[in-house]
Amino acid sequence: MAEAVVVEGHVDEAPTGRVGGTRQRRRRAALWALVAACAAVYASYSLMRLRAFRASSYDLVIFDQAIRSYSRFELPVAMVKGVHNGFGPHFAILGDHFSPVLALLAPLYWIHDGPGTLLVAQAVLFALAIVPIWRYTERRFGAGAAYCAAAAYALSWPVAEALAFDFHEVAFVPVLSALMVERYDAGRRGWAAAAALSLLLVKEDMGLLLVGFGFFLLTRHDPEPGADTRRHRREAGEEGTGHGGWLPRGDRRAGLAYIVGGLVATWVSSRLIIAVFGGDNDYYWAYGSLGPDLPHAAVHALTNPWDVLAVLGTPPHKLGTMALLVLPLLLLPLASPLTLTVLPLLAERMLASRFGNWWEPHYHYNAFIIAVLVMASVDGAARLRRRLWPRARARLPAALPAAAMLTAAVVCVPFFAFVHLADPALWRRNxxxxxxxxxxxxxxxxxxxxxxxxxxxxxxxxxxxxxxxxxxxxxxxxxxxxxxxxxxxxxxxxxxxxxxxxxxxxxxxxxxxxxxxxxxxxxxxxx
Structure with missing residues (x-):
C-alpha cells in the first residue's frame, strides 16, 4: 500500500507502486502540457505583434542583428544600436550589455533567420520557468497548489509586459533564477551553482541577483525538518537541504560565496569587460542624485540614509511599481526572506534618477525578478501557515494561498499587455x-x-x-x-x-x- 507522507501541512501519498507511478506520470504530463500551452500563447502573441507592426527596431532589431552576427561566427554587431548611440556601425552589443548567453540562440538562425525566431525562443524560455516554480510549490503544498502558483506566474503582468516589448536577454532570467532557488531548495547545490553561473552570462548586473540570494542563505536558520519531510525528499531523489530548510553548515559559506562572487562578477562585467568591447562604463550611470560615481554614491547613501529613502519615492511612480509587484501576490513575499534575493536588483532600478523606463511597470525590467517573487510568495505562505494553530491550519485548504494568487493574476490581466490578445487588429492587419x-x-x-x-x-x-x-x-x-x-x-x-x-x-x-x-x-x- 502507498505510504502517507506529510509535507509542510500537506498530506499526500508517496509515489510507491503502480498507483503512485501513474499519478506521477499524469502530473508530469499535465505540467508539460501547461508549459507547452503557455509557450504557444506567448509565441502567438509575440508573432502577431510582429506581423501587425507593433514590434520595434529598438530593441528587436538590435538583438536580431547581433544574433545574426553570432550565427556567422562574428562578434555580435548591431549597426542600428551603434549608429544611433554614436558608437559607430561596427559596434558589438557586448559593449552595451554583457550578454554572451545570447550566442546560444545563434544556431536557431541556421533554421530560420529573422526576429520571429527570437520571439519564439523567448516564449519557450519564459514558459520553462513554470517547471521549477511548480516543483518548488509542490514540495510545500502539493500538486494542486503547484499548478495554481505556476499559472499565476504565467499570467503575471511582468511576463505580459516583457512579451509586449519585443525580445530581450531577460528571457533567460526567470527559468535560471527559478532553477537556482529550486535546486538549492532541493539540496542540489551543484545544479543551483550552475544556474547561478549561467545567470552571470545573461547581463552584467545579474551578479546582484546572486548577492541577494547569498543574503537569503545567511538567514536560513529554521529548525531541522521532521522525518516525514526528509522521507519525502529522499523518495523524490532530493535528499539534502530543503525548503526554508534548516541551516546546514555549508549554508553560511555558500551565502558568503554567492555574495562575494556576485559582487566581483558585477564589477568585472560592468567596469572591465564592457570597456574591452568599446562600451562606455558610465553610459548607464543613473544615480546622480546620490553622487557622480559609485564610491561617492555609496558614501552618501551610508551617511545620508534619508536621502536614499527620498530617492526611492521620487518620482512616486517608483512606489506604484513596487506595490504592483507584491499586491497581486497578496503581499506574501513580505513574509519570506527569499525576497532578499531580488532586493539588490530592484534597488538598482529604484535608486536611479535617470532612465525613467527603469521604474515603470511597463517594459521588460520587472520580468527579471517575477519568478523569484512568486516562489517567495509560496515560501511566505508556507511560513505563515506553520504559525497557525494546528486546528486552524487543518481547516484551511493547502492550495488556498496559491489559488488566491492565481485569482489575483487573472484580475490583473485586463490592465496589462495580455488584454491585447482580445484586440481584433492584433490578429488581422488594419x-x-x-x-x-x-x-x-x-x-x-x-x-x-x-x-x-x-x-x-x-x-x-x-x-x-x-x-x-x-x-x-x-x-x-x-x-x-x-x-x-x-x-x-x-x-x-x-x-x-x-x-x-x-x-x-x-x-x-x-x-x-x-x-x-x-x-x-x-x-x-x-x-
Missing amino acids: DRARAAASAAARIPDGALVESANAIGPALSPRARVLLWDGQPRRAPWVIADVERLEFPFRTLAEQRRRVESLLAGGYREVYRADGYIVLHRDVADPW
Missing part, C-alpha cells in the same frame, strides 16, 4: 499595418535603410536597418512616419520637419500611405 507592409516592400534586398521604429523588424532579415532619427545618416532609403509618434522623436512636428529636410536635401518620395512615406536618393552607400 489599413495602417497594410500600409506599413507596402512601405517595407519598396525597399530592395540588401539595401541600407533608415527605418521608422515600427517597420525596422520587417526589414531586418533582408536589409541593413538603421533607426530613422533626427540625424542625417545618408542612407539611400528612408521610411518615415508623419502620422504617429515614433521613437526617438519627441513630437510629430519633429518627424514632419525631418521629412521636409530630407526632401530639401535631394530625396524623392516614392510611396505614401496612412502616414508612411518612403524616400529614395541615388547616393553611394556610406558603409
Whole structure:
C-alpha cells in the first residue's frame, strides 16, 4: 500500500507502486502540457505583434542583428544600436550589455533567420520557468497548489509586459533564477551553482541577483525538518537541504560565496569587460542624485540614509511599481526572506534618477525578478501557515494561498499587455499595418535603410536597418512616419520637419500611405 507522507501541512501519498507511478506520470504530463500551452500563447502573441507592426527596431532589431552576427561566427554587431548611440556601425552589443548567453540562440538562425525566431525562443524560455516554480510549490503544498502558483506566474503582468516589448536577454532570467532557488531548495547545490553561473552570462548586473540570494542563505536558520519531510525528499531523489530548510553548515559559506562572487562578477562585467568591447562604463550611470560615481554614491547613501529613502519615492511612480509587484501576490513575499534575493536588483532600478523606463511597470525590467517573487510568495505562505494553530491550519485548504494568487493574476490581466490578445487588429492587419507592409516592400534586398521604429523588424532579415532619427545618416532609403509618434522623436512636428529636410536635401518620395512615406536618393552607400 502507498505510504502517507506529510509535507509542510500537506498530506499526500508517496509515489510507491503502480498507483503512485501513474499519478506521477499524469502530473508530469499535465505540467508539460501547461508549459507547452503557455509557450504557444506567448509565441502567438509575440508573432502577431510582429506581423501587425507593433514590434520595434529598438530593441528587436538590435538583438536580431547581433544574433545574426553570432550565427556567422562574428562578434555580435548591431549597426542600428551603434549608429544611433554614436558608437559607430561596427559596434558589438557586448559593449552595451554583457550578454554572451545570447550566442546560444545563434544556431536557431541556421533554421530560420529573422526576429520571429527570437520571439519564439523567448516564449519557450519564459514558459520553462513554470517547471521549477511548480516543483518548488509542490514540495510545500502539493500538486494542486503547484499548478495554481505556476499559472499565476504565467499570467503575471511582468511576463505580459516583457512579451509586449519585443525580445530581450531577460528571457533567460526567470527559468535560471527559478532553477537556482529550486535546486538549492532541493539540496542540489551543484545544479543551483550552475544556474547561478549561467545567470552571470545573461547581463552584467545579474551578479546582484546572486548577492541577494547569498543574503537569503545567511538567514536560513529554521529548525531541522521532521522525518516525514526528509522521507519525502529522499523518495523524490532530493535528499539534502530543503525548503526554508534548516541551516546546514555549508549554508553560511555558500551565502558568503554567492555574495562575494556576485559582487566581483558585477564589477568585472560592468567596469572591465564592457570597456574591452568599446562600451562606455558610465553610459548607464543613473544615480546622480546620490553622487557622480559609485564610491561617492555609496558614501552618501551610508551617511545620508534619508536621502536614499527620498530617492526611492521620487518620482512616486517608483512606489506604484513596487506595490504592483507584491499586491497581486497578496503581499506574501513580505513574509519570506527569499525576497532578499531580488532586493539588490530592484534597488538598482529604484535608486536611479535617470532612465525613467527603469521604474515603470511597463517594459521588460520587472520580468527579471517575477519568478523569484512568486516562489517567495509560496515560501511566505508556507511560513505563515506553520504559525497557525494546528486546528486552524487543518481547516484551511493547502492550495488556498496559491489559488488566491492565481485569482489575483487573472484580475490583473485586463490592465496589462495580455488584454491585447482580445484586440481584433492584433490578429488581422488594419489599413495602417497594410500600409506599413507596402512601405517595407519598396525597399530592395540588401539595401541600407533608415527605418521608422515600427517597420525596422520587417526589414531586418533582408536589409541593413538603421533607426530613422533626427540625424542625417545618408542612407539611400528612408521610411518615415508623419502620422504617429515614433521613437526617438519627441513630437510629430519633429518627424514632419525631418521629412521636409530630407526632401530639401535631394530625396524623392516614392510611396505614401496612412502616414508612411518612403524616400529614395541615388547616393553611394556610406558603409
